Amino acid sequence: MTNKFGAKKPELPELTRIKDRITFLYFEHAKLNRQDSALLVTDSRGTVFVPAAIVSVLMLGPGVDVTHRAIELIGDAGMGVVWVGERGVRQYAHGRSLNHSSRLLEAQAKLVSNKRTRVAVARKMYQMRFPNEDVSGLSMQELRGKEGSRVRGIYREQAKATGVLWTRREYNPDDFEAGTPINKALTEAHQALYGLSYSVIVAMGASPGLGFVHTGHDLAFVYDFADLYKAEFSIPVAFEMAAKYGNDKDIATKTRLAMRDVFTDGKLLVRMVKDLKDLLNVDDEINNIDVINLWDDKLGLQKFGVQYHELDQDEEI
Template identity: 80%
Template structure:
């Protein structure tokens, strides 16, 4: 059945690669519709047109209405969609990945299912945070303690650098407004980082739930992955924004805008794609695969869409 309205569905080869896209857009109290290959965003300030195929993830907050045609376009373009709570601090639902290959997912499942390889990947993650030290012989308990000390030191250093008072990290997901300005900024910054991390993970075809350090949650690997960049991106941004806008009631919005700039200026999407493939040891992944095969334990991959015939005794060698 042909489509009556709008542009035809693009081929995967026509879409922007995830590492070349802009990071995220956050909307609340707006209506999303479609005009040809653009997304129409309408709110009290007017209407904007967004070429959705160059966006990595859409974060849809409270008061957002999305038409069926808009979702059709978003799905065709391989954009990750996250329905989030107020200020973007909760994730309720998400959409499909851009990459149709399961290679990264299979590699991730194999690594996380073996204790030795799981520890090796976890150590690799910690090694990225301790570039000048050898952590290859440390246990998971020792690594957790070392990471805790590092994060506390980073908070102290950022507090001294920006003159923002720091006591401790506290976050009540039931009451965002009850937090201090710096904790509000940290929550908003981390959530933006989680959103981008989630988008890269699922767009590349990996699992958000198969974590190596975190476990037992459907976003365990998102937390693993985002932790690689907090010290460099979300924590400094949160302290800088708090230093400038501590009394601003909309500090979360200012933080998200600053995070988007930091993502772009630091070319974080490009780094994330490379880091993800390196962590899962799939460096030659082709991101524009749209093929499905049948698995065979003896003959390897077999063609899909072929009508196979029953093997009789006469056919056996």
């Protein structure tokens, strides 16, 4: 039942699992409001209703006006938000994690805080790029060099297959329009992949800043995670768009739409959820129920919501 304040906040079991959601939606020059449990999106063409629980990430472009009520719904539904600025500059934001368990975050923090386990996870990520080779004995320096060679080879192969002129990757975050068509397409494709990666990481309750290969940035793990999929998704799409549309002024928009299609067709959300849990060694279903305990160095986990006294007596609070 609804009231003048909108629908009640949905319970966790009612929210669509992250792997089953729509990958992302992009809006620009629009106003976002809330009606019940849906986003009310209005622009010059009219109004549409978007059920909040089915969307993974919103890409909000120039001219978007968002109400407080809309942001509240976005946070409750665990949607990621990517604020897309002009000339390809992005700022990232997100609502509360869809998964209220801290198990994934604790596992990530433990793995990244130990040199041996951090290297092991990094090797696991590189192993995903080289499935037919054993990289378990390679150092981080050797792995970086091997990966650099692989990516350069992918660029050359895509250029040859599509006929797109390729020299090198150039990206000026302060001047998107100065780039060549292929570099514009690559920027747009990678940013869409970063947005989806970011959304999955935070929705699952992990930290976007605790990277294993990248470090020192609040999106370090986003870059780690997205790099696993560039060769299959963003790079081929970018070359295809550059070959098809060349100097078309809308190449960024066309690339973004193409990325949305390949995300869906390739069932990338399902893969990302599985891969994230595999990387962090959380192989069972994560409990989404709101459970909170108190930590004790000698007694282990203790009951929350209890007023403890100096003696053994305690009472509910």
